[in-house]
Amino acid sequence: MRFTLITIFHILLIHSAYANFDWNENCKQAYTNTIQLKFDIANGILENERSLNPTNSLVYLIENYADYLKIQISEEKNEFDKLKSLKDDRLSIIEDDDSESPWKLYSEAEIHLQWAANRLKFGEYFTAAYEINKAFRLLTENDKKYPHFLPNKKSLGVLYTLIGSVPKQYNWVLSIIGMEGNLDNGLKLMKTTIDEMKTDSIYSSMVEETYFLYAFLKMNLDNNHIDLKNLLEEIENSDYLLLNFAASRIATKLGQNDLAISILENRIKDKDCYPFHYLDYLIAVGKQNKLDSDCIEYFENYVQNFSGLNYKKSALMRISWQYLLMDDELNFKKHKNKVNDIGALFVGADKEAQNFYKNKLKTHKELLKARLYFDGGYYENSLQELDALNQKELENTIYNYLEFNYRKARVYEKLENTYEAINFYKQTIEKGKNETFYFSPKSALQLGLIFEKKGDKNQASKYFQSCINMQNHLYEKSLEQKAKAGLERLN
Numbered sequence: 428m429r430f431t432l433i434t435i436f437h438i439l440l441i442h443s444a445y446a447n448f449d450w451n452e453n454c455k456q457a458y459t460n461t462i463q464l465k466f467d468i469a470n471g472i473l474e475n476e477r478s479l480n481p482t483n484s485l486v487y488l489i490e491n492y493a494d495y496l497k498i499q500i501s502e503e504k505n506e507f508d509k510l511k512s513l514k515d516d517r518l519s520i521i522e523d524d525d526s527e528s529p530w531k532l533y534s535e536a537e538i539h540l541q542w543a544a545n546r547l548k549f550g551e552y553f554t555a556a557y558e559i560n561k562a563f564r565l566l567t568e569n570d571k572k573y574p575h576f577l578p579n580k581k582s583l584g585v586l587y588t589l590i591g592s593v594p595k596q597y598n599w600v601l602s603i604i605g606m607e608g609n610l611d612n613g614l615k616l617m618k619t620t621i622d623e624m625k626t627d628s629i630y631s632s633m634v635e636e637t638y639f640l641y642a643f644l645k646m647n648l649d650n651n652h653i654d655l656k657n658l659l660e661e662i663e664n665s666d667y668l669l670l671n672f673a674a675s676r677i678a679t680k681l682g683q684n685d686l687a688i689s690i691l692e693n694r695i696k697d698k699d700c701y702p703f704h705y706l707d708y709l710i711a712v713g714k715q716n717k718l719d720s721d722c723i724e725y726f727e728n729y730v731q732n733f734s735g736l737n738y739k740k741s742a743l744m745r746i747s748w749q750y751l752l753m754d755d756e757l758n759f760k761k762h763k764n765k766v767n768d769i770g771a772l773f774v775g776a777d778k779e780a781q782n783f784y785k786n787k788l789k790t791h792k793e794l795l796k797a798r799l800y801f802d803g804g805y806y807e808n809s810l811q812e813l814d815a816l817n818q819k820e821l822e823n824t825i826y827n828y829l830e831f832n833y834r835k836a837r838v839y840e841k842l843e844n845t846y847e848a849i850n851f852y853k854q855t856i857e858k859g860k861n862e863t864f865y866f867s868p869k870s871a872l873q874l875g876l877i878f879e880k881k882g883d884k885n886q887a888s889k890y891f892q893s894c895i896n897m898q899n900h901l902y903e904k905s906l907e908q909k910a911k912a913g914l915e916r917l918n
Contacts, residue, residue, distance in 0.1 A: 448530035449483045451476075455632045457489050462636050464500070464668050464701040466493045484524050487517040488534040495541035499548065500703055502735025507549055514542050529573035536565035536582060548773075562586070577630045580620045581637045588613030588644045610648055610915040617641040635667050642673035646680055647905075648912040650876050655681060666695050668703055675709060682804025682841065688713040704733040708742055715745055716803025718796065723749050730769070739770030740780035747783075748799075751790055775902040782901070791827050797834050806841045813838065829859040833866040836873070845877060852877075860897060868897040868906050875913050884917050891917075 453476040460469035470493070473486050494510045521534050543558035566583050573579065588610050621641060624634045642658060649655075655677055663674040663686070671694040678687035691710045711725030726742040726749075733739065743766045750758035766784040770777055783790075793812050800809035813835055821827045836851035852870040859867035875890035894910040 447482045447484050447524050447526045448528035448534070449480060450485060450530065450629065451480075451483075453479070454483070454485050454489065457486075458492070459632045461489055461493045461496065462632075462639075462667060462669065463697075464496065464703065465697070465699045466497065466701055468699055469493055484521050484526075484534065485530060487520055488530075488537060491517055491538050491541060495545060497701065498545045500701060500705070502548065502733075502737055504549060504736075507545055511542065511545070514538060529569060529576040529579065532565045532569035532572075533576065533579050533582070536562040536569070539565070540582060540586075550773075559586070563590075577620055577624055577627060578633060580616055581624075581633065581640070584613045584617035584620060585640055585644065586613070587616060588648065610912050614641070614645060614649060617644070635665070635670060638662055639667075639669045639673050642670070642677060646673075646677050648909065650879065650913070650916075652681060663690055668695055668700055668706075671695065672703070672706060672709075675706075675713075679713070679802075679804075682806070684713055684716050684803035684805070702732070704729055705738065707732070708738050711742070711745065713803070715749060716799050716805070718752060718799060720749060720753060736771035737774050738776055740766050740772075740784075741770075741774075741776035743769065744780035744783050748790070748795060751792060752796065775905060778901050788824060788826060791821075791830075794827060794830055794834065797838075798830075801834060801837055801841075804841075806838050809834070810838045810842070825858070825862065826864060829855055829862065829864055829866040832858070833870055836870060840873060840877065849874065849877065856893070863900050865901040865906070868894045868900055869902070871897065872906055872910050872913070875910060879913060879917065888914060888917055 453472055457469045457472040457476065460466075460472065469489065473489060476483060477486055491514065494513065498507050498510065518535060518538055521531065521538070524531060539558040539562040543555040543562065546552070546555035546558065562582070563586050566579055566586065569576065569579050570583060590613075617637060618641065621634060621637050624630045624637060638661070642662065645651075645658060646655060659674055659677045659681065662670045663678070665671060665674065671690055675687040675690045678684070678690060688710060691706055691713070694706065707725045708729040711722040711729065714722035714725065723746055726746045730739055730742050743762050747759050747762035747766070750756075750762060763784060766780050770780075772778050772781060793816055797809045797812040800806070800812065813831065816831065818831065821831050832851045832855040836848045836855060839845075839851060840848035852874050855870040856867045856874075859870075871890045871894035875887045875894060878884075878887035878890060881887075891910040891913040895907050900906075
C-alpha cells in the first residue's frame with residue numbers, strides 16, 4: 428500500500444512539473460492570435476488559461492512575445508520603457524520553475540532574444556549583445572538535451588544566420604563571448620524546421636512565425652532569387668499581416684512592384700489587428716515607383732498616424748520628390764525643409780533624407796525618375812530615362828556622375844547585359860571609392876554578387892571585401908553585412 432501511494436505521489440509530481448509548461452489549445456490559440464497581431468484576443472485567451480491553469484509558465488512567454496511585437500511595430504520609446512520592467516519578472520517565474528520540459532530553457536532564451544531585438548531598436552547595444560549571448564547559450568544547452576524540439580531549432584537557425592553575417596566591427600564581441608555562426612547552415616536549419624512544423628500538429632501554430640523570420644533573413648542575406656520566388660509563392664496569399672509584409676518586400680526585391688502593391692492593398696484588414704502603419708509607407712513607395720501622384724496621400728497618412736520615429740524623414744523626402752516630379756517647386760522646397768524637423772537617424776533611409784535636406788545640389792529630376800522606375804522593376808523605362816541624359820553635363824557634378832553610372836550598371840544587370848553592367852560598376856568604384864556616397868560600395872557588392880553567380884570566387888571575394896573596406900557612407904552596416912554574407916557563402 429505504501430509503495431502504491433509513493434508511486435502515485437511521484438507520478439503526480441512529474442505531471443505537475445510538466446504541466447507548468449503546458450502547450451495546450453489555449454496557448455496555441457493565444458500564440459496564433461499574437462502572430463496575427465490580435466493582441467487583445469490573445470490576452471483574453473491567456474487570462475482564461477491563467478484562471479484554469481495558474482502554474483502554466485508558457486503564459487508569460489506568449490505575453491512577452493506580444494509586448495515584443497508591439498514595440499517592434501509601434502517603435503514607441505515610452506512603450507519600450509514601460510514594458511521592459513516586466514521582462515525580469517517573467518524570467519524569474521520561468522527560471523524558478525523546476526520543470527524538465529524543453530520549453531523552460533527555450534522560453535528563457537526567447538525572452539532574452541526578444542528584448543535584445545527591442546534594445547537594438549533603441550540603441551542599447553551592449554545590453555542587447557549580453558542578451559543575445561545568454562539566449563545563444565540557453566538554446567545550445569537546450570538543443571543538446573532535447574535535439575528534436577522544433578521551436579528551439581527555429582531560434583537557433585535565426586542566431587546561426589545572423590551571427591554568420593555580423594559586420595567586421597563587431598567580430599570582437601563574438602570572439603569574447605565565444606559565439607560562432609554559419610549563414611548557410613542557419614538558413615537550411617530554418618527551412619527544414621518549417622517543413623517539419625507543417626506536418627507536426629504540436630508545433631504547426633509556429634509555422635507562420637518561422638516563415639516570417641526565414642523570409643527576412645533569406646531576402647537580406649542570400650542572393651538566390653529562385654529560392655525567393657519559391658518562397659514568395661508560398662506566402663503571398665497569407666492571411667497573416669506579418670507575412671503580407673514579408674511577401675511585399677520579397678516581391679519588391681524581385682522587381683515585381685505591382686505585385687507588392689497588390690499584396691499590401693489586399694492585405695488582411697481586421698479591426699482586431701494592431702495598427703501596422705509602416706505598410707502605408709511601403710504602399711506609398713510602391714506607388715511612387717510607378718510615378719503615381721496618389722503616393723503623397725499614403726506618405727502623409729504614415730507621417731500623421733505613426734507615432735514612432737523611423738522612416739518619417741524618408742516619407743517627407745519622398746513627398747518632396749513627388750512634388751518635384753509634378754513641377755511644383757513651392758511644395759518641393761516646403762517638404763524638403765520639413766525633413767529636419769521630424770523623426771530620427773537610426774535607419775539608412777532617414778539618413779539619406781537628412782543628407783537630402785542638407786544637400787545644396789539641385790535634385791536631378793531625370794535621374795530621380797530613373798531611380799524610381801528601377802526600384803519598381805520597370806527597367807526599360809529606367810534605361811530610357813538614362814539614355815536621354817547628356818552624360819558630359821553630368822560630369823560637372825560628382826554625385827550626379829556617380830549616380831548615373833551606378834544606375835546604368837543596375838539596369839544593365841537586371842536586363843542581363845552583364846558585360847555593360849560590370850563596366851559601369853567598375854567606373855562607379857574607380858571614380859567614387861574615396862567619396863562618402865553609397866554608390867561605390869553598393870557597386871562593389873553587386874560586382875561580388877555577379878562574380879559569385881558566375882562561379883568566379885576570387886573576383887567575388889575581391890569585390891565583397893572591397894565593399895567592406897569602404898567606410899563612412901550611407902547604408903554602411905547593411906552593405907557590410909550583405910558583403911560578409913557573400914564571403915560566408917563563398918567559404
